[in-house]
Amino acid sequence: MKKFRWASRCFWLGALWLSFGNSVFAVDAIQIQAATDRQLQPAITALQTWVAIPSVTDATDSHRADKTRLLLDIVAEAKRLGFQARLVADQQVAIIDFDQQEPVIGILVHADVVPAGEEAGWQHPPFSGLLVDGAVWGRGAADDKGPIAATLYALAAIKEMGIKLAGGVRVIVGTSEENMRWNDFVAVGKLGLVPAQGWTADAAFPVVHAEKSFINAVVSFTDSRPLSAPLLDDWAGGTAPNSIPARATVWVRRDGDLVASWMTAYSELNPRVGFAIEEKQDGVQVTALGKAGHGSRPDSGVNAITHLARMLTAGAKGGNFAGSFTDGSAAGRTLQFLSKIIGGATDGGSLGIDRTHSVMGSTTVNVGQVVTDSEGVHSYLNIRGPIGLSTAQIEAALVEAVAPLSGRVDVVAAMDPLWVDPDDPFVQELVSSYRRWVDDDRAPLSIGGTTYAKAFPGYVAFGMGFLDEHLPVHAPNERLPVELLQKGIAIYVDAILTTVGVREASQ
Ligand SMILES: [Zn+2]
Numbered sequence: 298m299k300k301f302r303w304a305s306r307c308f309w310l311g312a313l314w315l316s317f318g319n320s321v322f323a324v325d326a327i328q329i330q331a332a333t334d335r336q337l338q339p340a341i342t343a344l345q346t347w348v349a350i351p352s353v354t355d356a357t358d359s360h361r362a363d364k365t366r367l368l369l370d371i372v373a374e375a376k377r378l379g380f381q382a383r384l385v386a387d388q389q390v391a392i393i394d395f396d397q398q399e400p401v402i403g404i405l406v407h408a409d410v411v412p413a414g415e416e417a418g419w420q421h422p423p424f425s426g427l428l429v430d431g432a433v434w435g436r437g438a439a440d441d442k443g444p445i446a447a448t449l450y451a452l453a454a455i456k457e458m459g460i461k462l463a464g465g466v467r468v469i470v471g472t473s474e475e476n477m478r479w480n481d482f483v484a485v486g487k488l489g490l491v492p493a494q495g496w497t498a499d500a501a502f503p504v505v506h507a508e509k510s511f512i513n514a515v516v517s518f519t520d521s522r523p524l525s526a527p528l529l530d531d532w533a534g535g536t537a538p539n540s541i542p543a544r545a546t547v548w549v550r551r552d553g554d555l556v557a558s559w560m561t562a563y564s565e566l567n568p569r570v571g572f573a574i575e576e577k578q579d580g581v582q583v584t585a586l587g588k589a590g591h592g593s594r595p596d597s598g599v600n601a602i603t604h605l606a607r608m609l610t611a612g613a614k615g616g617n618f619a620g621s622f623t624d625g626s627a628a629g630r631t632l633q634f635l636s637k638i639i640g641g642a643t644d645g646g647s648l649g650i651d652r653t654h655s656v657m658g659s660t661t662v663n664v665g666q667v668v669t670d671s672e673g674v675h676s677y678l679n680i681r682g683p684i685g686l687s688t689a690q691i692e693a694a695l696v697e698a699v700a701p702l703s704g705r706v707d708v709v710a711a712m713d714p715l716w717v718d719p720d721d722p723f724v725q726e727l728v729s730s731y732r733r734w735v736d737d738d739r740a741p742l743s744i745g746g747t748t749y750a751k752a753f754p755g756y757v758a759f760g761m762g763f764l765d766e767h768l769p770v771h772a773p774n775e776r777l778p779v780e781l782l783q784k785g786i787a788i789y790v791d792a793i794l795t796t797v798g799v800r801e802a803s804q
Contacts, residue, residue: 315799317463322802332454333787340450347442348426348435354409354475364472367408378453386484391470401464402797403495405749406445407474410437411771412536418773432776440770443777444498444761447785454790463798477710482752497749500758503731507743508715509681512691513538515707518627519673529628534602535666538677540771541598543589545605550580559612570604589772592663592679593745595643602664606635627673630702638698648694654683657743681745684714715751727759730792761785
């Protein structure tokens, strides 16, 4: 059913030949391109509408209503395009079916987004969905609402071409991908709604065959009793464990001029981090300013939380205040944890979990968020490692490291690495679909990110990031160039026709 052969090695000069039973169908590249072009404007409009709905995943899931509103809009649009669509799993997930056939391919996408962060860092408001300079701007434009639009309008293009597929295609739109708990997909899995094979449109082309492990852990230091005169208090910073924090603050009971001299000394050695200081309640509030980025690539940004901790520790040491922040408080022990146990290492070396795999690369450690509450101080970590380093080993290393400081480790999410043979026939089918549209012969990729592909066996990540396009994702100024949306639609049309097969094609 999925067998086909190419009329020509160069698709651009020929046609995509798809056989079903005794029939062979030709789908022309020009035909696919034309159908894609006709779907582009509605896809842009839908994407703009969806970006404007703040479907943010945060710690308390405070945007649940926005997520439902977005899913309802996606379902309405899918129905308008002639598909069957419904919400399942307590309105957490939208299911869209191309037709009434049993689905043989599943396409997993997510409608939730990480928080926008500091609005000042955006050239256009994060939930504007504005079309400026040939791109749709806003949080989620690329991750992952653009791929939702590309997938849906790829199906619309197939339908518009009058093609009947040899099997069903099911799009599954989740809403809690970014919290890595994936309660949405756990529910869909239990309902038995997931086809045996498919892809998630939430990473990069040509295809992702390996993903590192993923651990979100909270390291907590609690106060048994509040200190009457703490030296440090009110740690705060970051927005999510898997984002590099661009801003962090802490209150310090020290003379402002002294702390300012520490800041200057530290900045001379670390020019990428900035500091600000403000007098506050017989002490100073210190702010570190770094650079946001994705937590899977801690070196791509500047971590405001760990730099703040290291600046204070280095300053106290150089200014003969060695040990002066070690008052046993939760805030003081957090400082020790962040500056000494984590320090400047983002490869896990300080925790003894640094591993390197020839294809998958090295361990990464990101401190994404720090929060002070009535119980104490909580540091949110995101750690990823290649095959050969299990999530159990990572947890054990953390527990051992914080034990001397009486710290507690809570693992919130843990997923072992994903590895699919890059020569797997399904993987190769996806690669060929991509290569017919993009002149890029890179081999399948290995990434540090975790996608829904880990949720079910038989899935890999396929698109929609492109070669040489470094779109800001999980950072300010996220946007999706319209040209990439267009390419994405064409590639997904090709991949669906190739992997599902065609039963009937009108000429
Ligand atoms: Zn995503």
